[in-house]
Structures are given as structure tokens and as C-alpha cells.
Amino acid sequence: xxxxxxxxxxxxxxxxxxxxxxxxxxxxxxxxxxxxxxxxxxxxxxxxxxxxxxxxxxxxxxxxxxxxxxxxxxxxxxxxxxxxxxxxxxxxxxxxxxxxxxxxxxxxxxxxxxxxxxxxxxxxxxxxxxxxxxxxxxxxxxxxxxxxxxxxxxxxxxxxxxxxxxxxxxxxxxxxxxxxxxxxxxxxxxxxxxxxxxxxxxxxxxxxxxxxxxxxxxxxxxxxxxxxxxxxxxxxxxxxxxxxxxxxxxxxxxxxxxxxxxxxxxxxxxxxxxxxxxxxxxxxxxxxxxxxxxxxxxxxxxxxxxxxxxxxxxxxxxxxxxxxxxxxxxxxxxxxxxxxxx
Amino acid sequence: xxxxxxxxxxxxxxxxxxxxxxxxxxxxxxxxxxxxxxxxxxxxxxxxxxxxxxxxxxxxxxxxxxxxxxxxxxxxxxxxxxxxxxxxxxxxxxxxxxxxxxxxxxxxxxxxxxxxxxxxxxxxxxxxxxxxxxxxxxxxxxxxxxxxxxxxxxxxxxxxxxxxxxxxxxxxxxxxxxxxxxxxxxxxxxxxxxxxxxxxxxxxxxxxxxxxxxxxxxxxxxxxxxxxxxxxxxxxxxxxxxxxxxxxxxxxxxxxxxxxxxxxxxxxxxxxxxxxxxxxxxxxxxxxxxxxxxxxxxxxxxxxxxxxxxxxxxxxxxxxxxxxxxxxxxxxxxxxxxxxxx
Numbered sequence: 001x002x003x004x005x006x007x008x009x010x011x012x013x014x015x016x017x018x019x020x021x022x023x024x025x026x027x028x029x030x031x032x033x034x035x036x037x038x039x040x041x042x043x044x045x046x047x048x049x050x051x052x053x054x055x056x057x058x059x060x061x062x063x064x065x066x067x068x069x070x071x072x073x074x075x076x077x078x079x080x081x082x083x084x085x086x087x088x089x090x091x092x093x094x095x096x097x098x099x100x101x102x103x104x105x106x107x108x109x110x111x112x113x114x115x116x117x118x119x120x121x122x123x124x125x126x127x128x129x130x131x132x133x134x135x136x137x138x139x140x141x142x143x144x145x146x147x148x149x150x151x152x153x154x155x156x157x158x159x160x161x162x163x164x165x166x167x168x169x170x171x172x173x174x175x176x177x178x179x180x181x182x183x184x185x186x187x188x189x190x191x192x193x194x195x196x197x198x199x200x201x202x203x204x205x206x207x208x209x210x211x212x213x214x215x216x217x218x219x220x221x222x223x224x225x226x227x228x229x230x231x232x233x234x235x236x237x238x239x240x241x242x243x244x245x246x247x248x249x250x251x252x253x254x255x256x257x258x259x260x261x262x263x264x265x266x267x268x269x270x271x272x273x274x275x276x277x278x279x280x281x282x283x284x285x286x287x288x289x290x291x292x293x294x295x296x297x298x299x300x301x302x303x304x305x306x307x308x309x310x311x312x313x314x315x316x317x318x319x320x321x322x323x324x325x326x327x328x329x330x331x332x333x334x335x336x337x338x339x340x341x342x
Numbered sequence: 343x344x345x346x347x348x349x350x351x352x353x354x355x356x357x358x359x360x361x362x363x364x365x366x367x368x369x370x371x372x373x374x375x376x377x378x379x380x381x382x383x384x385x386x387x388x389x390x391x392x393x394x395x396x397x398x399x400x401x402x403x404x405x406x407x408x409x410x411x412x413x414x415x416x417x418x419x420x421x422x423x424x425x426x427x428x429x430x431x432x433x434x435x436x437x438x439x440x441x442x443x444x445x446x447x448x449x450x451x452x453x454x455x456x457x458x459x460x461x462x463x464x465x466x467x468x469x470x471x472x473x474x475x476x477x478x479x480x481x482x483x484x485x486x487x488x489x490x491x492x493x494x495x496x497x498x499x500x501x502x503x504x505x506x507x508x509x510x511x512x513x514x515x516x517x518x519x520x521x522x523x524x525x526x527x528x529x530x531x532x533x534x535x536x537x538x539x540x541x542x543x544x545x546x547x548x549x550x551x552x553x554x555x556x557x558x559x560x561x562x563x564x565x566x567x568x569x570x571x572x573x574x575x576x577x578x579x580x581x582x583x584x585x586x587x588x589x590x591x592x593x594x595x596x597x598x599x600x601x602x603x604x605x606x607x608x609x610x611x612x613x614x615x616x617x618x619x620x621x622x623x624x625x626x627x628x629x630x631x632x633x634x635x636x637x638x639x640x641x642x643x644x645x646x647x648x649x650x651x652x653x654x655x656x657x658x659x660x661x662x663x664x665x666x667x668x669x670x671x672x673x674x675x676x677x678x679x680x681x682x683x684x
Binding site for chain 1: 580
């Protein structure tokens, strides 16, 4: 499998992504990585790259920055994003991973790869952990910050198709994010979307933030603006929590000598490290380093601007997994089945 | 000070709110509570209520449920919400607290109490904790689930006025919640709002979920739909964290005999209880049990539908504090000052 990696559009240095690529090919011997960026610069920093059989360089002299307007930015024909999507379109690569300007990646994908049958706008989805196991899929998380009842309906179709593919669950429960559980709640867009979603037999109605972790719903449909905000807040809160946990160890209120000794033993014994690892694992939103752009005719994975070494490794793993389980074919076939029953 | 309490509209039994009221008057001897609900039922359950000098009963035979459409629901003239807002309008009470149908409380407040000069729609705000102290105000959290650039602008004015009142900070930093930091990001409403907010000298531009806890911004403006979702997710995630923390103690991966003994001592010594308390305190969104409905001519506090005993106590405390610091006068004077400089 051949995966194109945009090593220039993220907020981190290209070096981090090149190193991640070196390590990824170690444990995934069947993949070939195409690093899209300034080849001269990469070769100067990593002269050993020319000997790596599974890593190829694709030169791109330009970069679309985060501040550029998507449609205008696509005029940069020599940018990593435009080159990457074109390579995907021409089947030189099987997947494209970029931590760059989301709007530009979405626009380029829609225009060049086209949409799957029945879908007008793409969507991005991410899995959240749950209290009693399993995962809850939330979408859209930012592919489409404008929201209409039709885009919410399409998110539902894409969510159902993707959830079935990943979890192999025949009838995942689907809910509509709203400000209250009752059907009269919310703004006019959400009220209209409620009627569209009501067609699905596994639609459980409105859900709220409380339901994300409790297992009462498998797929939560929301607009891209709110989904993006929720995801970022959850990540920030997770970091805040683990930092606070650390701080709390060092400032319990009544700190007797006994407690101070206990604290020392607790940390030194490795118990604290275990605890922290368990917590982080349990709470990690299953972002997998990047989220697939659902609904376009091509395997495009979009990462955070701040994606790091580990995010890239995870994104490569996800691309390999999605390709292996025939993501494009099954997703598009699931969409057709849902629309047929609709 | 006289506070009206709607004991019927919440999801919990009236008994919980009556008990909360009994306890609140113990430590706030200067307040008088008007319990609005079915007086016969209350007296039957709490016969001792007739001897309590600081607690009075106001009979209401009807209740607006969570599923009713706000405007229609206001025809229930004998409902706790309609009676409560009328008592406030007629200055029988100085504040009204309700855990009921938010839309109905908002509509009744706007129609009967009227808006402060310069404000067209009210807003609800809540404080979030921060990593290094201080609090971040987020608004709207649900008073207005329809979003326009003008309502976002009004949220900014209300947020600045409220933050100054509570924190006495002359120039709090204000940010606009968006899907990215760059000014070109977001949907059309947010882009237009950016230009409105740009007039404030202390506007720092777009912010994201990441910024809520890092102290980079004091006031985060967002639409009521997203704000409500964020608040509920944060509360659910906090609960998930503390539950996971508990679970993690009992399933560290390599559990040697030594570690099991350690674990026992750790829990029994009270160290674990201390730790959990510290964590919960640090992470608690400062919802104060209920949020004031900013911008209306009256002190109205709206609580979660699921508000419990403790939430009511906190809401009564907040009402007493806001009344003491002359919330209505100062908020409305702050709004005028901001609009004058605008």
C-alpha cells in the first residue's frame, strides 16, 4: 500500500514527520511512504533517506498555510496539498495524510476526487471512549463548519456507514446532539434535522453532552462547528485533568509526615506511573492521529495542525487498516444500502 | 432579600428543593425564601414549614414541562414559572430561581421583565476553571440556541459586563470560539461576528477549546447551541475522569503483592479521598448551581433540569451574592459604558 504524507503543512517541523515515517515503515513492512515536501531540504537533513526502499520523496515547492482561504489557496498548484490530492486522484498513492489547512484539503478533495453517490458534503468523524467499553462516534468534527439540516442528515448516513464498517454492528444507535432531550428543543436547523433522522429505525432522538460517555448512543450527529469545539475541549480537559492529578499528589490538604512518606513510596514504586498510563489510555479520544474525510472518493486523512510524531504513526496505522478492510468500497456500499431503505 | 424558588419544574422531586431551602436559611439568615409550587402537597410532606419564619409558600397549581414549546407554555398562567416571573416583575421577590424549561423561563423573562438598554436577547454564562488559577467565562450556554452575528456581539457585551462585575478586572481578554485561530476560519456567522468583536480593544481574536483552561482568554463568546454542548460534555467528562480514576486504582497492569498492599494503605490512609476531593474541586465548572440570565431586567437564575439539593444551595448563595454586589445596576451600567465607547 502506498501512502502520501504531507510533511510541510503542519505546525511542527518536517523533521518530526520524516522521523515518524522512518519508524512506521519498520513495523509496517508492506507500506511505501511518499513524503511530499521540499525534497532538497529533506535530503540535506536526512541523507540516509535515499537508501530507504520504502520511502520516496515527492518534491513540492509550495505550502498552503493555515490562514489562507481554501478555494483561493488551491491555486497553489505546487503545494503539498494540491500535489497530494492529485497523486491520490491518479492512483499513484492509495491514501493521503495531511495535518494542513482543513478547508483546503476538503475543498481539493471534493473538487478533484468527487463525492460518493448520494453524498453532497464530506464529514469528519472521531471516536470517543465510554465508561463501560465501546466507542461513541461523533461527526462532523470540522469538515463542514456551515450547518444545515441536510448536512446533518448526511452526517447521519456517513456515521451509520462508517460505524458499521469499523464496529461491524448491524444497528448502531444514532442520536442528534441538542440542548435538551425533548424533540421541541434546539434551533430551527436541528428541529428540521430531527424529522430527517426520524426516518432511521435506530434513531433514538436528541442526545446531549452527557450521553457521549454512557453508552446510550453509538453515533452522535452534530454540526461541524460544535463537533470541532467539543473535540478540542475534550482534549484540553483531558490534559488539564492529568496535570491536576499530578499536582494533587503534591498538595493534599493535611499533609502529615506519614502521608508524605506514603506519597514518596507511591511515586517511586511506579504505582503512580501505572495509574497515569491507565487513565490516559481510558480517556484517549480515539482520534487515531487523524480522521478520515468521509464521503469523498478517496482515502484522505486529516490530522490536527499540531499533529506530532505519534499522531503521524497512528494516522499511518489507521490508513493501513482502512485500506486493508476495504474502507472505500464498503463505506460507499453501506451508503447505498441506507439510501435504498430510506 | 427575598428569593422565589420554583420547586416543581425540575426533574427531581420538590422534596429535595424544600430540604435545600430549609438548610439555606440556616446559614443565610438575611434571606426569605418563597417556595413556588403545590402548597398543599408541600405542607402535607413538611408540616413544620408553617413555623419557619424565613420560608413562605406561594401556591401554583400548574407546571410547565420540559417538552412544552416555550411561547405556548406561557399560557399556563398558574404555572410556577409564570407566577415566579410575575412576582419578580412586581418586586414581591428580588430573585427567581428555576430548574425548569429554559426556553419558557427565557421567553417569560424577555416578555415580562424586558431587556436592559442596548440588549435584544439575553444570554447565560458559566465559569470554567483554569490550570493556573482564575476562571474563564463562556457564553451563551443555552439561553439562545439560534445564533446570529448580532447575538454573538451581544454575548460579548454581556460577557464583558458580567466578567468586570464578578472579577473586577478592567480589561478582561475576550475571544471568539471558532474551529481555528485564524480570522478566515469558521462559518459565515462567525466570520461576521469577528468583525463586530474586532471593535473591542481587548479582543484577542479566535480561540478554540484548547484555550478554555490555559488562561489565554477571560471571556469566550459562542452560540448557545455550542456553549450548551460544551458545558454538558465537560460535566460528563469530569464525571468520567473521576470514575476512571477510581477504577484505575483497582486495575493497575502488573499488580504485584507489594502494589496490592500499597493500594490498600493508600486508600485506607485517606490519601485517595484527599486526592479525589482536590481533583473534583480543581475541575469543577463554576456553574454555581444555576446561571444568571444576563441582559433581562431582573435577577433570574436558571439551573439544570437535573439540579439537586446542592445545586439549589449554590444557586441561593449566588442569588444572595449577586444581589449584594448590586448585579442589576452594575451590569446595566457596564453595558451602557461599553456601548458608549463602541
